[in-house]
Amino acid sequence: MTRDVVSLLQVVAVALGGLLLTGLMAKVRARAEGRVGPPITQPLREVAKRLGRESPRATAGRAQGVVPTILLVTTAVAAGLVPLAGLQTAGGAGADALVVVFLLLTGSLALAAGGLATATAFGGMGASRAMALSALAEPALLVALAAFAVPAGSLSLPVMLRHGLNAPIAMVSPSHVLAALALFIVVIAETGRLPVDNPSTHLELTMIHEAMTLEYGGRDLALVTLGAAMRLGLLLALLGTLAVPWGLATSSSPLALAGGLILVGVKSTVLAVVIALVEVHSAKLRLFRVPELLAAAFVVASLAVLVGVVAR
Amino acid sequence: MTGVAGAVIDLAAVAVLVVGVAGLWRRDLRALVGLLRVQGMALALVAAATAATQHDVGLAVTAVLVVVVKAGIVPTLLGRVARADPGARESAPLINVPSSLVLAAALVGLAVVVGAPLHALDPGRAAALAPLGLATVLVGYLLLVTRRRALSQVVGLLVIDNGVALMTFLLTAGVPLIVELGGSLDVLLVVVVLRALLGTMRARLGNVAIDELRELHD
Amino acid sequence: MAVLLAGLGVALAAVAVGAVAPRRQRALYANALTALAGVLVGTAAIAALVTGTTPHAHTGALLPLSGASLRLDALGASLEVTVALVVTAAALFSIGYAHGASASRPAVALQAAFALGVLLVPAAGDAVTFLGAWEAMAVTSLALLLVEHDRPAARSAALWYGAMTQAGAAAITLGLLILVAAAHTTSFLGIAAADVRGPAAVVAFVATVAGFASKAGAVPLHVWLPRAHPEASTPVSAMMSGAMTALGLYGIARVDLGILTAIGRWWWVGVLVVAAASALYGALHAATATDLKRLLAYSTIDAMGLGLIGLAAAGELRAGGAPQAAATLVVGALILLCAHGAYKTLLFLAAGLVERATGTRNLDLLGGLAGTMPRTSSLVALAVASAVGVPLGAGFVGEWLEIEGLVAGLARRDPGGVAATLLGLVALALASGLTAVAMVKLLGIGFLGRPRSEGARGAREPHGIVSVALALPALATLALGIVPGPALAVADRAVTSLGGMRASALHGSLGGIGVAASASALRPLALLAGLVAATLVLRALARAGAHRIRRTAAWACGRRELSARMQYTATSFAEPVQRVFADVLRPDVDVTLTHEDESRDIERVLAYQSSVADAVESGLYRPLVRGADALGRRARALANGSVHRYLAYGLLALLAVLVVLR
Incomplete structure (x- = not known):
């Protein structure tokens, strides 16, 4: 029962946190560029406002109405599975890293199919680019996760994280550091941040994520925005937890769980600020230079595994 | 060997390799020289940490020497060459960047597989890392083979040299000071000569893309 | 065992019905029987798996020397479930789908025979039965490709498939014969118990892996597959893809993993490299x-x-x-x-x-x-x-x-x-x-x-x-x-x-x-x-929020009239992937620009064409085929139509035989 409550709380926390982190990143960028920028709560307000509005749906796209639901539901279940506050969630031992990854992938597939369903040039363009990049990111992602999993010998997140908690010195092993670095690059690509995608532009030639969501409006758009924000929040929290698992509650006492939740919030905030600062100092890569970045992530992830053999 | 020094050696040795691989990723020549500087420092850190664990004064002196030569003089000299031609980039390497990165991953895998017997030479903990040195050598070779600019090739040569140095530090845990001194001076000499040569070539030809230097002139 | 035999019997009956039944009932009866056979065999396999039994049967009457034996152990039964599912679905589909050439007498009978072949392979208990079932499966599927022989694409596909599948079958036969000769028995159990080692095991490993992998479409032995699957009629493509290729992997599991247990690990690393290449090449x-x-x-x-x-x-x-x-x-x-x-x-x-x-x-x-x-x-x-x-x-x-x-x-x-x-x-x-x-x-x-x-x-x-x-x-x-x-x-x-x-x-x-x-x-x-x-x-x-939906035209950044031609197509959707992997795919891209007569600056038609040919086929097989072709052309000089020359060849051959036998 406690586990279910924890999972439910996590979903709410990831939803709120994802929206706030999106706002925070915009704020950090604005400040670093010498602007005031919108308030941090801006994305939250926009989603709340749109939730009450009617949704226009292109007659051509019959699948369009299902897509926001699939995106949101899969992301929410993934957010409930991952151990963020404490080691045990509603998923128990079934909280497997691969399940989380493939749940998130399901969301991206639905979004891409939705882009094609609207029968517009932009929708297809976004879907085509997003799918190509996600295919190229997958080796780096899976190999980085494997590098995290190797010391514990398991892809089950509770087992992996418990092992990490029991062996703090392993946090500075080269293999762990490299895996975290590779995952960091993949997270940037998967959440559509600079230098891979620019979340704040609607310039035709550079859009990826935004191109797929152009035809959504009202409540549908609110759900898609919320889904994307949850994805950001979840991936940052997952990266933070895998890289530095300290603070995860091992017991089910409310105090420890609350502490764990606050700490994971701090970790994600730090990562969000870092990513925002990276964005300030980098220009968007040309689409066909992005594979270089993903290849770099892949080679770092492979090194994490190979180095693990010699330096363990 | 204490835990902290061991962890430092692990991280620094891996850093030498990772920086070498990063050389395949960056196209900006000045960034390439910067990477070389970082690699020199990481190499010095390996030497220093090994010296600390073994209380070896000679190795400590070597570490200082490595900092001065490989992280100081050599990158500075090359940096001047790079600055003389601002905006010079490795625009079209013989093998494109994603492929060379994947190739680098394969080479590291190969080095780890064939380098495993190196551990038998020296059962110490650091010796297990020796394949990383071999991997750095191979990555340096890749840089040397696939890049068109003369400066990138010099960097490739120096990455190879750093890989060899890493291997010797890890394997014998301390080279005789005189050997390292000789090696470093050799490298310095090579760099000085190359720098002079590159300067002359630019003065005569205006650029130094190796592929365009096919014909011999009087 | 009875259920399994009944299932195979029904499948055999389906072949007969397909061959003799009148045109109207042919497709219905033959395919219904095949579907029933699929259900029966599937049930037998599931029952064997659940109860943990191994149904087996042997008869000396069917094949000379070794006889024929069926044995459905857990590995065979797991595959048999898959195969039975595919066969049943394809047969049911054929009842409503078959018409024209695919409802002709040979097509219906051959399809039933193909189904019998794939059902038989996982149940084979010895090398001879296995090879017989394998060959039945290969030959019937080849003949099925030729049902629509009036189309050149189908003929060319059949030629490629025929060459590859027979070469593969020859390799498998060679490998299994080596094992049978070393173990002095044909039954898989007996061969496994004999624990063959040494060079014989290595040759058998390489031969069987090559043969089975070509059936499973492993690169570079895959060239027949992208030609044969699209050219076969729909239910046959489904059986080829869902069941027959899977049986290629079954062969590797049965013979190479199951029998040649002493083989060195680096041989498996070699297979792993082939597997990785196939997965990537196919996906790309x-x-x-x-x-x-x-x-x-x-x-x-x-x-x-x-x-x-x-x-x-x-x-x-x-x-x-x-x-x-x-x-x-x-x-x-x-x-x-x-x-x-x-x-x-x-x-x-x-x-x-x-x-x-x-x-x-x-x-x-x-x-x-x-x-x-x-x-x-x-x-x-x-x-x-x-x-x-x-x-x-x-x-x-x-x-x-x-x-x-x-x-x-x-x-x-x-x-x-x-x-x-x-x-x-x-x-x-x-x-x-x-x-x-x-x-x-x-x-x-x-x-x-x-x-x-x-x-x-x-x-x-x-x-x-x-x-x-x-x-x-x-x-x-x-x-x-x-x-x-x-x-x-x-x-x-x-x-x-x-x-x-x-x-x-x-x-x-x-x-x-x-x-x-x-x-x-x-x-x-x-x-x-x-x-x-x-x-x-x-x-x-x-x-609760009384959510309303408004049907509207797509916005598309303000574009008024959207035509269906403005959508992304399959070609444009794949363009980023094609560009990133251009070195592997070697696409043939052609952009033609036609200008207005009045001005060079105004373009009238912009045509983009892109096709991806199979690089392995054009790089590896074309030269091979050309070489074989040239050899054949040269050999034609040996036969110039003169009867005297042919008689002279006969005399020479007779002399050669006499000298050799002495």
Whole structure:
């Protein structure tokens, strides 16, 4: 029962946190560029406002109405599975890293199919680019996760994280550091941040994520925005937890769980600020230079595994 | 060997390799020289940490020497060459960047597989890392083979040299000071000569893309 | 045993009925009998797995010397379930689908014989029976390609397929003969007990792996597959892809993993490299293909590559002393084959329906079928979800097990093993990402959006038995994805048929499955509950908020009149992938620009053409074929039509024989 409550709380926390982190990143960028920028709560307000509005749906796209639901539901279940506050969630031992990854992938597939369903040039363009990049990111992602999993010998997140908690010195092993670095690059690509995608532009030639969501409006758009924000929040929290698992509650006492939740919030905030600062100092890569970045992530992830053999 | 020094050696040795691989990723020549500087420092850190664990004064002196030569003089000299031609980039390497990165991953895998017997030479903990040195050598070779600019090739040569140095530090845990001194001076000499040569070539030809230097002139 | 024999008997009866029945009833009776045979054999296989028995039978009357024997152990039975499912679905489909050339007497009889062949292969208990069944399967499928021999594409496909399949069968025969000669027995049990080692084992390994891998479409022996699958009639393509290619991997599991247990690990690393190349090559071509059936054919190469990665890595891990991880990988590969059988059958059958309804297989001319053929489209969406590894799909279970096994393989101290396993993991990851590109393209371009041609606009949903045939593999996909426990529990038994692997490395129950060594678990039922609960909450909230929907035209950045030609096509969708992997694919891109007469600055027509040919075929096989051709041309000089010369050859041959025999 406690586990279910924890999972439910996590979903709410990831939803709120994802929206706030999106706002925070915009704020950090604005400040670093010498602007005031919108308030941090801006994305939250926009989603709340749109939730009450009617949704226009292109007659051509019959699948369009299902897509926001699939995106949101899969992301929410993934957010409930991952151990963020404490080691045990509603998923128990079934909280497997691969399940989380493939749940998130399901969301991206639905979004891409939705882009094609609207029968517009932009929708297809976004879907085509997003799918190509996600295919190229997958080796780096899976190999980085494997590098995290190797010391514990398991892809089950509770087992992996418990092992990490029991062996703090392993946090500075080269293999762990490299895996975290590779995952960091993949997270940037998967959440559509600079230098891979620019979340704040609607310039035709550079859009990826935004191109797929152009035809959504009202409540549908609110759900898609919320889904994307949850994805950001979840991936940052997952990266933070895998890289530095300290603070995860091992017991089910409310105090420890609350502490764990606050700490994971701090970790994600730090990562969000870092990513925002990276964005300030980098220009968007040309689409066909992005594979270089993903290849770099892949080679770092492979090194994490190979180095693990010699330096363990 | 204490835990902290061991962890430092692990991280620094891996850093030498990772920086070498990063050389395949960056196209900006000045960034390439910067990477070389970082690699020199990481190499010095390996030497220093090994010296600390073994209380070896000679190795400590070597570490200082490595900092001065490989992280100081050599990158500075090359940096001047790079600055003389601002905006010079490795625009079209013989093998494109994603492929060379994947190739680098394969080479590291190969080095780890064939380098495993190196551990038998020296059962110490650091010796297990020796394949990383071999991997750095191979990555340096890749840089040397696939890049068109003369400066990138010099960097490739120096990455190879750093890989060899890493291997010797890890394997014998301390080279005789005189050997390292000789090696470093050799490298310095090579760099000085190359720098002079590159300067002359630019003065005569205006650029130094190796592929365009096919014909011999009087 | 009785059920199995009855099933095979019914299949044989189907062949006879197909050959003699009058035209009107032919397709109905023969295919109904084949479907019944599939159900019977499937039931026998499931019963054998559940009860843990091994039905077997032997008769000396059927084949000379060794006789024929059937033996359905756990490994054979796991494959037999997949094959029976595919055969049943394809036969049911044929009842409603067969017409024209595919309803002719030879076509119906041959299709029934092909079904009998694939059902027989996993049940064969000795090398001779196995080879007989294998050859029956190969020859009937070849003849089925020639049913529509008036089309040049079908003739060319049959030529390629014939050459490759016979060469493959020859290699398998050679390998098995070596084993039989070394072991002095033909039964698989006896050969395994003889424990063949040394050079004989190596030659047998290489020959059988090459033969079986060519059947499974492994690169570079895959060239027949993308030609044969699209040219065969729809139910035959489904059986070829879902059942026959899987039997190629079954052969590797049975002979190379199961019998040649003493083979060195580096041989398996070699197979792993081939498997990785196949998975990537197939996935890459599937991602760029524009022909519906060609896409599915390349995706078969991809899926078989993924299965072979599992088997090869298992061989390496077993030789490297990690039997638990090896067992996980074998079970993963078996589940993957079963999942592939189900979803690929569904996709091929749906592709046939689409082709009949619209008159084209070209994705660039399809679209909007979700509106005109809603039932087929939702089933295709289900199959696509299973193929790309959406949790709750059958494909995910197999992929999950394989990745779990590979990660266990990475957690070793041995650098060679880790490097090989890493290669397998990387190939699996990239191939699964590219599969997602291909499948989203199939669904999004082919079925969503707006129709791109008159044919697609006028498509109608078919009714009757063909829908039942599509629903059967769909149900199997869902069942395997949501309740994989029972399937896993029985597939775990299959590894006991292979030497040196430990059973019970895995455990399965109704609630989910788990890997014992790593304490990882997959709980699809709980996951389903979570997803359903979240959806219901979202629905309830929408209802409470009185959510309204307004139907409108697409906005498209303010563009007024959107035509269907402004959508992305399959070609443009795949362009980024094609560009990134241009070095491997070597696409042929042609841009033609025509200018207005008045001004060079105004362009009138911009034509973009891009085609991706099979680089292995043009680079490796064309020179080979040219060489053989030249040799043949030169040999023609030997036969100039003069009777005297032929008689002289006869005399020379006689003299040679006399000299040799002396």
